[in-house]
Amino acid sequence: MRLFFFLLLYFIQVNVLKAQTEISGQIKDNKNKPIPGASVTVKDSYDGGVADSTGRFKFITTEKGQKLLVVTAIGYKGFEQEINLDAPLQPFSFTMKEEPDELKAVVISAGTFEASDRKRAAAVLTSLDVVTTASANGDVTGALKTLPGAQQVGESEGLFVRGGAAAETKIFIDGTLVNKFFFQAGPNIAGYGRFNPFLFKGTVFSTGGYSALYGQALSSAVILESIDLPEQTSASLGLTVLSATAGYQQLNKKKTASWGINYDYTNLGLAFGLVKQKQDYFTVPAFHNIEGNFRIKTSASGMVKYYGNFSNNHLGFTTPSIDAPNYLDKFALKNTYQYHNLSWRERLGTYWRLAAGVSYTNNKDNINGALQDASKKDVTVNGLEFKNFAFDKRGHYVNTKVVFDRRLPGLSAIRFGSEYNFSDDPSVYTDYTNASYKTSLKQHTTALFAESDIYVTNNVAAKVGTRLEHSSYLDKTNIAPRLSLAYKLGKESQASLAYGIFYQNPETQYLPAVSPLDFSKATHYIAQYQKTTSLQVFRVEGFYKKYEQLLKTGTLYNREGQALSSNGFGDAKGFELFWRDKKTVKNFDYWVSYSYLDTKRDYLNFPFAITPNFAAKHTASLVMKKFVLPIKTGFNLSYNYASSRPYYNIVNSGGSYKFSDRGEVPDYHNVSFSLNYVPTVGKKDARSFVVYVLSVNNILNLKQTYGYQYSYDGVRKEAIVPPSRMFVFIGAFFSFGIDRTQDAINANL
Amino acid sequence: MKKLLFSLTVLAGLSLAVKAQDDKYTNAMIPKVIAIDTTHSTPELLTLSAAFERIADAEKNKWQPYYYAALAQVNAAYMMGMQKPDASKTDPMADKAEALLNKADALNPNNSEIYVVKKMIATLRMMADPMSRYMTYGPQAEQALQTAAKLNPENPRVYLLQGQDKFFTPEQFGGSKTEAKILFEKAGQKFETFKPSGNIDPNWGRTTLQYFMAQLPK
Numbered sequence: 032m033r034l035f036f037f038l039l040l041y042f043i044q045v046n047v048l049k050a051q052t053e054i055s056g057q058i059k060d061n062k063n064k065p066i067p068g069a070s071v072t073v074k075d076s077y078d079g080g081v082a083d084s085t086g087r088f089k090f091i092t093t094e095k096g097q098k099l100l101v102v103t104a105i106g107y108k109g110f111e112q113e114i115n116l117d118a119p120l121q122p123f124s125f126t127m128k129e130e131p132d133e134l135k136a137v138v139i140s141a142g143t144f145e146a147s148d149r150k151r152a153a154a155v156l157t158s159l160d161v162v163t164t165a166s167a168n169g170d171v172t173g174a175l176k177t178l179p180g181a182q183q184v185g186e187s188e189g190l191f192v193r194g195g196a197a198a199e200t201k202i203f204i205d206g207t208l209v210n211k212f213f214f215q216a217g218p219n220i221a222g223y224g225r226f227n228p229f230l231f232k233g234t235v236f237s238t239g240g241y242s243a244l245y246g247q248a249l250s251s252a253v254i255l256e257s258i259d260l261p262e263q264t265s266a267s268l269g270l271t272v273l274s275a276t277a278g279y280q281q282l283n284k285k286k287t288a289s290w291g292i293n294y295d296y297t298n299l300g301l302a303f304g305l306v307k308q309k310q311d312y313f314t315v316p317a318f319h320n321i322e323g324n325f326r327i328k329t330s331a332s333g334m335v336k337y338y339g340n341f342s343n344n345h346l347g348f349t350t351p352s353i354d355a356p357n358y359l360d361k362f363a364l365k366n367t368y369q370y371h372n373l374s375w376r377e378r379l380g381t382y383w384r385l386a387a388g389v390s391y392t393n394n395k396d397n398i399n400g401a402l403q404d405a406s407k408k409d410v411t412v413n414g415l416e417f418k419n420f421a422f423d424k425r426g427h428y429v430n431t432k433v434v435f436d437r438r439l440p441g442l443s444a445i446r447f448g449s450e451y452n453f454s455d456d457p458s459v460y461t462d463y464t465n466a467s468y469k470t471s472l473k474q475h476t477t478a479l480f481a482e483s484d485i486y487v488t489n490n491v492a493a494k495v496g497t498r499l500e501h502s503s504y505l506d507k508t509n510i511a512p513r514l515s516l517a518y519k520l521g522k523e524s525q526a527s528l529a530y531g532i533f534y535q536n537p538e539t540q541y542l543p544a545v546s547p548l549d550f551s552k553a554t555h556y557i558a559q560y561q562k563t564t565s566l567q568v569f570r571v572e573g574f575y576k577k578y579e580q581l582l583k584t585g586t587l588y589n590r591e592g593q594a595l596s597s598n599g600f601g602d603a604k605g606f607e608l609f610w611r612d613k614k615t616v617k618n619f620d621y622w623v624s625y626s627y628l629d630t631k632r633d634y635l636n637f638p639f640a641i642t643p644n645f646a647a648k649h650t651a652s653l654v655m656k657k658f659v660l661p662i663k664t665g666f667n668l669s670y671n672y673a674s675s676r677p678y679y680n681i682v683n684s685g686g687s688y689k690f691s692d693r694g695e696v697p698d699y700h701n702v703s704f705s706l707n708y709v710p711t712v713g714k715k716d717a718r719s720f721v722v723y724v725l726s727v728n729n730i731l732n733l734k735q736t737y738g739y740q741y742s743y744d745g746v747r748k749e750a751i752v753p754p755s756r757m758f759v760f761i762g763a764f765f766s767f768g769i770d771r772t773q774d775a776i777n778a779n780l
Numbered sequence: 781m782k783k784l785l786f787s788l789t790v791l792a793g794l795s796l797a798v799k800a801q802d803d804k805y806t807n808a809m810i811p812k813v814i815a816i817d818t819t820h821s822t823p824e825l826l827t828l829s830a831a832f833e834r835i836a837d838a839e840k841n842k843w844q845p846y847y848y849a850a851l852a853q854v855n856a857a858y859m860m861g862m863q864k865p866d867a868s869k870t871d872p873m874a875d876k877a878e879a880l881l882n883k884a885d886a887l888n889p890n891n892s893e894i895y896v897v898k899k900m901i902a903t904l905r906m907m908a909d910p911m912s913r914y915m916t917y918g919p920q921a922e923q924a925l926q927t928a929a930k931l932n933p934e935n936p937r938v939y940l941l942q943g944q945d946k947f948f949t950p951e952q953f954g955g956s957k958t959e960a961k962i963l964f965e966k967a968g969q970k971f972e973t974f975k976p977s978g979n980i981d982p983n984w985g986r987t988t989l990q991y992f993m994a995q996l997p998k
Contacts, residue, residue: 067823070830072837077808079834081827105872157912262919565867565909658911660950 052116055089056123058082058102066127069104074111092116106130129489131441136489137519141527141559141572142240144178144609147233147256155568155611155622161228164654165667165726166703168760170224171234175253176671177652179572179607179624180238183673183699184645186737186751188213188222191645192238193576194603194630195250195553198538202253203245204231205336205374207390208430208452214318215396217310217348217362219740219751225340225368227293227322232258238607239555239574240529243480243496243513244434246450249535249553249578257338257372260289260326263768267293271724271762272302278322287328295320297344308754313407314347314363333377340370349403353742353749355412359403367395384436386448392428397421411463415743419463429453442492447481456539472542475503482513490519502536502550509534509550523564529557537582537594541635544594545587551597552579566614568622573606581634586683592636601632601640619657626650636681638688644738647673647699665707673699680741680748691745696736703728720766728758808835809844809980816848816855816984825856833880844980846884847894851984853877854900867908874904892932893982899924899941936970937985939963940992947992961996964989 058069065086072079073092080090082104095116100123103109107127114120129135146156160174167173172190175181182191189197202212204226214222233256237245245252261280269276278293300315320342327335347363354360374388401409402418411419434448457471482496496513513531520526534550559572581599584592611622628648633640651672658665675695682691705726711719729735737751812831819825829852836845857873860866878901885894899921906917929938943963949955967989976983 068826070833072830072834075838077804077831077835077838079830081823081830083823105876159912262916660953 051091051093052095052120053089053091054080054100054114054120054123055087056125058086058088058104058125058127060107060127060129066104066107069102069107069125069127071125072101072103073114073116074099074101102127106132106135131486131489133442136442136486137492137517137525137527139492139494139515139517139527139529140525140561141515141517141529141557142238142555142574144175144180144236144238145233146174146236155570155609156234158228158232158234160656161231161234163656163665163667163705163707165669165705166652166654166671166701166728167669168223168726168728169228171226171228171231171255172224172253174228175234175236177622177624177654177669178236178238179570179609179626179650180236180251181626181650182645182647183650183671183701184737185221185699185735185753186219188216188224190251190253192251193574193605194601194628194632194643194646195576196643196645199248199250199535199553200253201245201248201251202255204255204338204372204390205257205388206244206254206386206432206434207372207374207388208247208428209370209372209390210392210426210428210430210454211368211370211394214344215364215366216316217346217364219737220310220754225320225342225370226255230257230338231255239576240513240515240531240557242494243482243498243511244432244446244448246478246480246498246500246511246533247452247476247535249533249551250576257336259334259336260286260328261291265766265768267764267766269762269764272305272760273297273299273762274318288326290325291323293320293322295322302758302760306755306758309752310348310350310754311359312346312348314345316344316346318342318344329375329377331378333375335375336373338370338372340368342366342368347399349407352402352418353740353747354415354418354744355402356747357405358410358412359405359407360418361399361401361403361409363399365395365397367393369393382438384438386434386436387432389429389431392426394424394426394428396424398424416463421461422458423461424456424458427453427455442486442489443484445481445483447479450478450480452476452478454539470543472504472539474536474539476536477501492517500534500550504542505536505548505550507549509552524560524562527557527559527561529555529559531555537597541582541584541592541594544596546596548582548594549580549597551581551599553577554579564614566612568609568611570609571606572609574604576603578602578632578634581632583633584635599632599634599637601630601634603628603630603632603646605629618660619655621653621655623654624650624652636683636688638681638690641679642677644676644678647676649674663709665709667705667707669703671699671701671703676738678738680739680745682745692739692741692748694739696738696750697734699735699737700731700733701729701735702731702733704730719768722764724760724762724764726760728760729753729756732757805835805839805842806980813844813848813980813983816851817987819852819855820859822856822859825852825859829853829856829880836880836883841887843884843888843891843894844982846880846887847897847982850877850881850884851897851900853880854897854904857904858900861904861907865908870904870908874901877901877904890931892928892935893937895924895928895931896935896937896941896982899928903945934970934974936967936974936989937982939967939970940985940989943967943992947995957997960992964992964996968993 058066060066067082067084069082071088073094076094078092078094080088082088098114098116099111100114101111102125104127108130145154146161147154147158161171162169164174164177180192184191190200191197192200202209213224216222235254237252241252261282264282265280267278274295274297276295280291282289297318322340324338329335345365349359349361352358352360370392372390376386378384400418400420402412402415404410430452432450434446436444436446438444453475455473460468478498478500480498485493494515498511501508511532511534515529517525517527533553537548554577556575561570578601580597582594583596583599585595587593605628608625613620628646630646631640631642654669656667675698677695679690680692681688708723711721735753739748740751741748812828815828819828829849832845832849832852836849853873854877857870861870881897902917902921902924906913925938925941928935943960946955946960946963971986
C-alpha cells in the first residue's frame with residue numbers, strides 16, 4: 032500500500048513536471064510601441080521570457096497553480112499579475128507605463144543655460160567648456176558671455192543681461208549670495224571674477240524667469256555649485272606670466288572627508304612690462320589670494336562644505352587727465368576681502384531634503400584719487416578740487432538660506448524656505464580739505480518662498496512659485512509670483528514658457544535717498560523652443576521684459592547721483608538663437624550664439640527713455656574647439672561681435688538733465704585664441720597631470736572702443752578702450768595625484 | 781523498526797528533494813554559464829541576463845546568478861555601444877548591471893571576479909562619453925581592476941581586461957599592441973592553471989582571449 036502510495040506520488044510528480052503551460056503575449060508602451068528586452072517571469076521560478084524586437088514573448092513553464100507573473104523593463108514601471116497555470120492561457124497584451132525619469136523628462140529650460148556634466152536638456156555646456164573657451168580667460172562669467180543674452184561689455188565687470196545693468200545680475204555659490212564677486216580694477220577697466228572656475232562642478236546661467244528660490248536680481252541669476260569630494264589626494268602647482276600658485280588637497284582613506292588649501296600670488300608687473308598698457312602704473316597690481324576648504328560627508332547623501340577666500344591686493348596708476356591738460360589723474364586702490372561659505376545638505380527620511388547655507392563677506396576698499404602735475408606730485412587745481420579725495424568703503428554682508436524639499440510621487444516636488452540678507456555699507460569720504468563725511472547704511476532683507484515642481488507625465492511639467500520679500504530700508508514688502516511650463520514635443524524637442532515678477536532693492540551706491548523709494552520691478556515673459564541630441568543643441572528664445580519703479584537720481588546739495596525717486600521705467604524685448612554642434616565634423620565642436628535686443632529705459636540721470644549705453648542691438652559669438660589627439664593639444668578660437676552701442680554725455684543744466692553730446696561707438700569685434708597642451712592626457716597610470724596654456728586675447732589686434740568719457744566741463748571727449756589691445760597669457764599647471772590606490776584596496780579588504 | 785524505516789525513507793526523500801533542488805539549480809545554470817562565452821549579440825545577451833536574474837531572484841542567496849546577470853547585461857551594453865556610443869541607452873544598462881552586481885557583492889564580498897565586472901561597468905560608462913568622463917571613470921575602472929588583482933593574482937580575467945585596455949587605447953594615450961600582447965600571453969598562462977571553485981563559478985574569457993590573440997599583429 033505504502034509502496035503504491037509512493038509510486039503514485041512519483042507519477043504525479045513526473046506528470047506535474049511534464050505538464051507545461053505556454054505563456055505568450057506582447058508588451059507595448061502607452062504609445063503602443065513595442066518594448067524589446069522587457070522581461071516576463073513567473074515569480075520565484077526560473078521560468079520566463081524576454082520580449083523580442085516586436086515586443087512579443089513566449090516561454091514555457093512547468094509551474095502550476097496560482098502564480099504571479101512579473102513584468103519588468105528598464106525605464107518602465109514594473110508590475111505583477113495573477114495567473115492560473117492549471118488551465119491553458121490566452122496570449123497576454125501588456126501595456127507598460129514609463130517610469131518618471133529625470134533623464135527623459137521634460138526640463139523647464141526657458142531662460143536657463145546650464146554648464147554641467149549632468150545630462151539634462153538645459154545643460155548646453157560642460158564644466159570643462161567654461162575653462163576651454165578662448166575668450167573666457169579662465170573666468171566663469173567670461174564663458175557665459177559667449178551665450179545668448181549677455182552683452183559684450185568690456186569697460187566694467189559683471190554680466191549685462193537682456194537690457195539689464197550689471198547690478199541686475201546676482202551670483203550665488205551653493206545657494207547663497209556672493210557679494211563683490213569681481214575684483215575692482217579701476218575706472219573703465221573690467222575686473223576679473225575672484226573665484227577659480229575649477230571650484231565649480233556646475234553653473235546655471237539664468238537670463239530670466241528663474242526660480243522663486245532666488246531673488247534681488249531684476250535680470251539674471253548665476254547659480255554656481257561647488258565640487259564635492261575630490262577624486263584623490265593631490266598637490267598642484269601653477270606658474271604663469273601673471274601668477275604663481277600652489278595647492279594641496281587631501282582626501283581621507285574612507286573617502287568621506289577632504290580638506291584643501293591653495294595660495295595664489297598674482298603680479299601683473301611682468302605682463303605689463305611685455306604688453307604696453309594705456310595706464311602708467313606706479314603700483315603694479317599684485318594680489319595675494321588664500322583659499323581653504325573642507326568637505327565632510329555626513330551620510331549617504333548628506334554633505335557639509337566650507338569654502339573660504341582671503342585676498343589682499345593693491346594697485347595704482349596715472350592716466351593723462353581729461354579734465355586738465357598736462358595733468359595726470361591718479362587712482363590708487365587697496366582692497367582686502369574675505370568670503371566664507373558654509374553649506375549643508377541632507378536627506379531627512381525618505382521624502383524630505385534639507386539644504387542650508389550661510390555666507391559672510393567682508394570687503395574693504397581704500398580708494399585714493401588725485402590730480403598730479405607733470406612731476407607726479409599731487410596738486411589741487413581750482414575748480415577741480417573734487418579730484419583729490421580719499422574714499423574708504425567697507426562692507427559686511429551676511430546671507431543665509433534654508434530650503435526644505437519634499438518629494439512627491441514621480442518627479443514632482445514641493446520646496447519652501449527662507450532667506451535672510453544683511454548688508455552694512457559704512458563709508459568715509461575725505462575731500463581735499465581733509466573734511467570727512469561718514470555714511471552708514473544697514474539693510475535687512477528677509478524672504479519667504481515656496482515652489483512646486485509638478486510633473487503631469489514625463490512630457491508635461493510646471494513650476495509654480497511665489498516669493499515674499501521684506502526690505503527694512505524701504506520698509507516695504509513685495510510678492511513675486513513665478514510660473515514656468517514645459518512641454519515635450521518629441522523625443523528630442525521641447526517647448527517652454529516662463530513668467531515671473533522680480534524685485535530688487537535700489538543700488539546702495541545711490542543711497543540714502545531723500546524721499547521714500549520702492550523696489551525696482553521687472554516682469555519677464557519668455558518662450559523657448561529647443562531641440563537637443565547628445566551631439567547637437569538648437570535653441571530659439573523670445574522674451575519681453577517690463578521694468579517699473581527703476582531708480583531715478585539727481586544732484587542734491589552738490590552731490591551727484593543721489594537717489595530721488597522710483598519713477599524710472601523701461602522695457603526690453605528680443606530673441607536669441609543658440610546652436611551647438613559636435614557632430615558634423617568629427618572631433619570638432621563649435622557653438623554659435625546670436626541675440627537681438629531692443630531696449631529703452633528711463634533711469635538714473637537719463638533725460639527720458641533711451642537705449643542704455645551698455646546695450647547693443649545685435650550680439651553674436653562663435654566658439655570653436657578642436658582637440659588634436661596625436662599632438663595632445665586643444666585649439667580654441669572664439670569670435671565675439673557686438674553692433675554699435677550708443678553713448679551719451681548727460682549734463683545737469685538748471686536742475687534738469689540734457690544731452691550735451693550723443694552718438695554711437697563702432698561695432699565691436701574680438702577674436703581670441705587659446706591652446707592647451709596636455710602631454711599627460713590618457714596616460715592611465717600617470718601620477719601627474721600637466722596642462723600648458725597659451726592664450727591670446729584680441730589676436731587680430733583690432734581697435735575696440737567701449738564708449739566715450741568726457742571732461743568735467745564737457746569740452747574734451749576721449750574714447751574708452753581696453754588697457755591694451757592684445758593680451759597674451761602663458762602658463763603651466765601641474766597636478767600631482769598622490770596615489771592612494773593601495774590604501775583603497777586595503778580599506779576594502 | 782517500521783518507524784525507523786519510515787524516518788529513513790523520509791530523510792532520504794528529503795535529501796533527494798534538496799539534491800533535486802540543487803540539481804535543478806545547477807542544471808539550469810550550467811548551459812547559461814557556458815553561453816556567456818559564446819553569446820555575442822545584444823538581444824541574446826539581454827535574454828541571458830534576464831534568465832540569470834530570474835534564477836537569482838528565485839534563489840536569493842546565491843551570488844553567481846546575480847554576477848552572471850550583471851556580466852551579461854554589461855556585455856550586451858558593450859555590443860550596443862561598440863556600434864554607436866549612446867549614453868542614454870547604455871547608462872541605464874550600466875545602472876541595472878551595477879544594481880545586480882551589488883547584490884552579488886553583498887552575498888559574496890571581496891571576490892576578485894566581482895571586481896572584474898565592477899571594472900567593466902566603469903569602463904562602459906566611460907566609453908559612452910570618453911572626453912568628459914575619463915577623469916571620473918578612468919580611475920574607478922583602474923582601481924577596481926587593481927583590487928581584483930590584489931584579491932586574486934591568479935585571476936586570468938584581470939590580465940585579459942588589462943590587455944584589452946592596452947589594445948583599444950590609441951597609442952598617443954598610452955595604448956600599445958606590443959604591451960597588449962604581453963598581457964594577453966600572461967592571461968593565457970593564467971588560464972592554463974586556473975581552476976574555478978565550482979562548475980558554475982566564473983571561468984569565462986578563453987574565447988575572448990583567442991579572438992584578441994588572432995587580432996594581434998604577428
